[in-house]
Amino acid sequence: MPGKKYEEKHLVTYYEGDQTGTMTISMMINVMILISDNQSQALGVGPEVVDQTGLGWVITQYTMNITRLPRVGEEVLVGTQAVNNNDYFCQRDFWIKDQTGKVIVKTTSIFVLMDRTTRRMHKLLPELIESYESDKVKRIIRLPKLSDVEGTENSQDYAVRYFDIDTNHHVNNAKYFEWVFNTVDEEVLNNYFPTMVNIRYHVEIQPHQMVHSAVSFDQKSLKSSHKISVGNTLCCEANVEWSHR
Structure with missing residues (x-):
């Protein structure tokens, strides 16, 4: 089974929105990462614990599917789940729900651990990932490749x-x-x-x-x-x- 889920309510503030009164993508990403950090803190593997290893979490890819953007002044529910991992890569999903419980934003991300000194990818440490209870797999999901658009x-x-x-x-x-x-x-x-x-x-x-x-x-x-x-x-x-x- 995939790992533990974690959710928090979030009120979309005016400084998280753009001229259209909707939340920007960059602010959504910031809030999602904040939620994942809060989950990590709750599980005892927050940033200060990771820092002591000389490593840091780095995202290599996101895919986002958006039904609509959250509106300024709207209260939403932001959630995350560490789904699975192999020796080097982790899949972490995020979602944003409106007040009816409908998922309006769904995101899949791939995380790796990076050595802060060498700036190279490092093998996952069991003590940093076991508390999420994510599935150990041989291969994680392959997110879509990027393509060029003419225009x-x-x-x-x-x-x-x-x-x-x-x-x-x-x-x-x-x-x-x-x-x-x-x-x-x-x-x-x-x-x-x-x-x-x-x-x-x-x-x-x-x-x-x-x-x-x-x-x-x-x-x-x-x-x-x-x-x-x-x-x-x-x-x-x-x-x-x-x-x-």
Whole structure:
């Protein structure tokens, strides 16, 4: 059986929303990670315990399926579950429910442990994962591959700032969502919302680097592909599917 479930109520605040009055993707990710940290604390394997090992949790990929975005002022129920793991990878699911109990956002993520010194993936430590009671499997789920979309192109450059860096000493994973969606035309953002997001992280982005974020948007299919790079190095890529608000 998959591991323990954990849920908390969350009131969507004004600073978590955008101009349309709905919660941004980056803020949803921040809240989901907060919920997973709270579960870890409750199980006695919170960030301070992980820090003592010299390791840190890192996300390699998210897939999100969205029926609708939470609204500013709405109280939702945010949940998470460590589903399974093999020797190196963990599947953790997240969900957001409205007040009727309907799931409006469902997310699957893949986590790994990273050595803070070598910045390389580390084998999972039993003492850090056993309390979640997730299934031990030979192979975890393979999330969808990323594909290119042909269409209208746009790009922006961003300097990595001090407050973009988290306690793992690399760019916070939610920041990438801001870089992804800020390249999309305002007309699209005002009239459409993402119903599917598939984002994969390839290379860590470090402090003081210059980031190039590019998008290709197909108006007919309402799909977009995104690439975030530093110089000639592809650091992150994403696919997004859109629907009318």
